Amino acid sequence: MKTEAPERKQSTSFDPSDTQRIEISQPKEWAAGIPAVLSAYKNVTSKAGPLKGTRLLSDLNQIEGFDCPGCAWPDPLEKRATFEFCENGAKAVADEATTKRADATFFAQNSVDKMRGQSDRWLNDQGRLVQPMWLPEGASHYQPIEWSRAFEMIATQLNQLDTPDQAAFYTSGRTGNEAAFLYQLFVRKFGTNNLPDCSNMCHESSGVGLGETIGVGKGTVSLEDLEHAEAIFVFGQNPGTNHPRMLSSLQAAKRQGAKIIAINPLDETGLKRFKNPQEVSGVIGKGTALRDLYLPVKINGDVALLKGLCKSLIERDSHHQPVLDHEFIEQYCHGFDAFKADIEQTTWQAIEQGSGLTQAQIEQAADIACASQRTICCWAMGMTQHKNAVANIQLMTNFLMLQGNLGKPGAGVCPVRGHSNVQGDRTMGIWEKPAPAFLDALEKEFHFNPPRKDGVDAVETVHGMQKGEIKVLFALGGNFFRAMPDHQANDRGLSQCELTVQVSTKLNRSHLHTGKQGLILPALGRTEIDTQASGVQTITVENSMGVIQTSHGKIPPASELLKSEIDILAELAVHTLGDDPLDWLALRADYRLIRDHIANVIPGFERFNQRIDELGEFVLPNAVRDSRQFATATGKANFVVHEIADIDVPPGHLLMMTIRSHDQFNTTVYTNNDRYRGVHGTRKVLFINRLDIEELGLEAGQLVRIRSYWPNDKDTLREVSDFALVEYAIPRGCAAAYYPETNDLIPIDSVADKSNTPAYKSIVISLHA
Numbered sequence: 001m002k003t004e005a006p007e008r009k010q011s012t013s014f015d016p017s018d019t020q021r022i023e024i025s026q027p028k029e030w031a032a033g034i035p036a037v038l039s040a041y042k043n044v045t046s047k048a049g050p051l052k053g054t055r056l057l058s059d060l061n062q063i064e065g066f067d068c069p070g071c072a073w074p075d076p077l078e079k080r081a082t083f084e085f086c087e088n089g090a091k092a093v094a095d096e097a098t099t100k101r102a103d104a105t106f107f108a109q110n111s112v113d114k115m116r117g118q119s120d121r122w123l124n125d126q127g128r129l130v131q132p133m134w135l136p137e138g139a140s141h142y143q144p145i146e147w148s149r150a151f152e153m154i155a156t157q158l159n160q161l162d163t164p165d166q167a168a169f170y171t172s173g174r175t176g177n178e179a180a181f182l183y184q185l186f187v188r189k190f191g192t193n194n195l196p197d198c199s200n201m202c203h204e205s206s207g208v209g210l211g212e213t214i215g216v217g218k219g220t221v222s223l224e225d226l227e228h229a230e231a232i233f234v235f236g237q238n239p240g241t242n243h244p245r246m247l248s249s250l251q252a253a254k255r256q257g258a259k260i261i262a263i264n265p266l267d268e269t270g271l272k273r274f275k276n277p278q279e280v281s282g283v284i285g286k287g288t289a290l291r292d293l294y295l296p297v298k299i300n301g302d303v304a305l306l307k308g309l310c311k312s313l314i315e316r317d318s319h320h321q322p323v324l325d326h327e328f329i330e331q332y333c334h335g336f337d338a339f340k341a342d343i344e345q346t347t348w349q350a351i352e353q354g355s356g357l358t359q360a361q362i363e364q365a366a367d368i369a370c371a372s373q374r375t376i377c378c379w380a381m382g383m384t385q386h387k388n389a390v391a392n393i394q395l396m397t398n399f400l401m402l403q404g405n406l407g408k409p410g411a412g413v414c415p416v417r418g419h420s421n422v423q424g425d426r427t428m429g430i431w432e433k434p435a436p437a438f439l440d441a442l443e444k445e446f447h448f449n450p451p452r453k454d455g456v457d458a459v460e461t462v463h464g465m466q467k468g469e470i471k472v473l474f475a476l477g478g479n480f481f482r483a484m485p486d487h488q489a490n491d492r493g494l495s496q497c498e499l500t501v502q503v504s505t506k507l508n509r510s511h512l513h514t515g516k517q518g519l520i521l522p523a524l525g526r527t528e529i530d531t532q533a534s535g536v537q538t539i540t541v542e543n544s545m546g547v548i549q550t551s552h553g554k555i556p557p558a559s560e561l562l563k564s565e566i567d568i569l570a571e572l573a574v575h576t577l578g579d580d581p582l583d584w585l586a587l588r589a590d591y592r593l594i595r596d597h598i599a600n601v602i603p604g605f606e607r608f609n610q611r612i613d614e615l616g617e618f619v620l621p622n623a624v625r626d627s628r629q630f631a632t633a634t635g636k637a638n639f640v641v642h643e644i645a646d647i648d649v650p651p652g653h654l655l656m657m658t659i660r661s662h663d664q665f666n667t668t669v670y671t672n673n674d675r676y677r678g679v680h681g682t683r684k685v686l687f688i689n690r691l692d693i694e695e696l697g698l699e700a701g702q703l704v705r706i707r708s709y710w711p712n713d714k715d716t717l718r719e720v721s722d723f724a725l726v727e728y729a730i731p732r733g734c735a736a737a738y739y740p741e742t743n744d745l746i747p748i749d750s751v752a753d754k755s756n757t758p759a760y761k762s763i764v765i766s767l768h769a
């Protein structure tokens, strides 16, 4: 493994060291319980103060409170617990409600260069952004700027472009529905569909895969379905950390007799055993064992595994003892014969080799599927961030279709979304490939000609910036620079832009890699009271299961200078669009007026204001769930044939996935600990099988350089250094490290087929002492 690197372009380090005293212990055997409750209270009260902290926790996810700014897991429609939150939701709230401030004095004391030398944790730790800041061309420091001048500057830059397509408008998934709707309307009136978003990096593969197979790009189950399922397959997801409230639903399902199967290269703690902090038995008892079966699939081995599952079901099916739902297949599906033929000719040998599992292991999972009348597949990033991610999604759907597990209670597909409103943002039209019907409706409501040409997604935005075709990047939330792969390519692109604008709540690395000029526009967060001319405003969000809910800010804004995202967008529209006939400032004054427009444009939102006034929340229609209608090209649910893809992992190399620790929210790092996996004091670790450490002639605990291998671009050296090897139960040939520290290893061209999502979870690496 000691091959010397040839002369190559050396990567710049985007990863300042932040290592404390490293302690590695055994992974935990159960999740939540008292440690989670203590951690929640400690986080919120230490950052926001004891009074504000307690108040915040009691308003979290209540009907009259605010929607958790963490993940998109739904709240129960009825029967909410007094404290309907989880440890990690509390961390997200605390992080926003912090009493620390990154104000003008802070920026005067810290040059951009100096801040680049700090860790992500340090950047976030500086507190809330409280006033608009400007980085003039060539300047070393940000300086304060008036809001009005900032808007003029953006409008001037935008209006100077040769074409509107020279600007791109990114969205992260915390933006509420009303702001998202206004944003896409502004962008389309400006004249482009360049609306890349965090979905492009997240569940895009789910949307594309489901769209082709079942005609709805969203999940088809409700919380109630989940609790009434007989079998739940959890693919590529770590809910104990990323969707902790899902554990309560899995526990409820389990108590009704459901079997749970975890499919993951790591045996994640949250799926092993759960101590529900809302229950006495969760506090003092042993908790509930969740998974009945654990399948340690190798990274990217899911297509093979799913083909194995389908093969087993098809082989077991006979006239006397039907296993498949032939009536469903006959009436609702298309392409079954070709699918069946492909599965029959796929050998068990290929399946075992591709999945890293034995036939016996897969048959155990098939036993559970056969015994179940109601099966659900849940999944997250372990399925969507691979080259063949769309195949993953489609085979999961096909596996369910074999037994008619779509559009009936207790069964269906459940892509578990990431950001709290990422699904709603898409529904509101934040999409670079808008449906013609959506544009027609916009045209009818607002009397203009929306652009019809597809815009750029996140990866295409980086390409566009590098080629000089995109000159302005405006980002509504998020951390585009750090969340995207290939920091080198991204930095090259960004630095060529004329202007980059970040609408943000907290300091992050995107503020340090700007265009020739950079602007930071500080925004109100979800927890804060939003007062406009007509009074205090309410916003809405859509959770992972298509439920529209209201959210009411509860605490005073971190600064008087903050503006709501809607306020910022309305001002931007007024400054940029000149004499546009739409009264943007009236919409800003009263968000109900925005909802009236939404009701006229987007199906399912009829009587929007009335319904949220009366009920607080409502469920969007879903053709598959409600009536087994499949709006696909064939009008039916489609079976699709996919090959088992072989990733080229040369000898001496490993396949690495990038994952989240328990103490981060995406690029926001709270601490350097990962309690459930037994890591303390550092994020620079590589989880690796003991036998691979031995075979490579290395030692546990040793610091290594990780270099990625990308045959399509042998000229660029992508390497990160000082990662400690941690012996871990992970399949041979596989490794894992945290995101975003390893994002520089991923070439911008390493993407999923069809969805163009960066293949964050299949990185071929070699290790160097």
Ligand SMILES: Nc1nc2c(c(=O)[nH]1)N[C@H]1C(S)=C(S)[C@@H](COP(=O)(O)OP(=O)(O)OC[C@H]3O[C@@H](n4cnc5c(=O)[nH]c(N)nc54)[C@H](O)[C@@H]3O)O[C@H]1N2
Binding pocket: 070, 071, 072, 088, 089, 202, 235, 236, 237, 238, 239, 241, 242, 243, 263, 264, 265, 266, 268, 297, 298, 299, 300, 301, 302, 380, 381, 382, 383, 386, 417, 418, 419, 657, 658, 659, 660, 661, 662, 664, 665, 666, 667, 761
């Ligand atoms: N606290 C907290 N909550 C969050 C977030 C956060 O950062 N912190 N992020 C939010 C966002 S935006 C998202 S998208 C979600 C992310 O939620 P997750 O998808 O749970 O997050 P990851 O850490 O990326 O975990 C991916 C899981 O997939 C597994 N995996 C990786 N590759 C494969 C594979 O090839 N096959 C299989 N079967 N499994 C694989 C990994 O071992 C890991 O358990 O969480 C949301 N919620």
Ligand SMILES: Nc1nc2c(c(=O)[nH]1)N[C@H]1C(S)=C(S)[C@@H](COP(=O)(O)OP(=O)(O)OC[C@H]3O[C@@H](n4cnc5c(=O)[nH]c(N)nc54)[C@H](O)[C@@H]3O)O[C@H]1N2
Binding pocket: 172, 173, 174, 175, 198, 199, 201, 202, 203, 381, 385, 418, 419, 476, 477, 478, 479, 480, 483, 484, 485, 503, 504, 505, 506, 507, 508, 523, 524, 525, 526, 565, 658, 659, 660, 665, 666, 667, 668, 739, 740, 742, 743, 760
């Ligand atoms: N290697 C690797 N890379 C990945 C992933 C992975 O698994 N592996 N996951 C990908 C996924 S799933 C996602 S979703 C992306 C995430 O990409 P992003 O959504 O772009 O990143 P975040 O880290 O969530 O953004 C955090 C920033 O958002 C701002 N913010 C927070 N709340 C608000 C708000 O209410 N309003 C505004 N205006 N700003 C706010 C703060 O300034 C904060 O610093 O990362 C992707 N990148």
Ligand SMILES: [Mo]
Binding pocket: 198, 201, 202, 203, 417, 418, 419
């Ligand atoms: Mo995500």
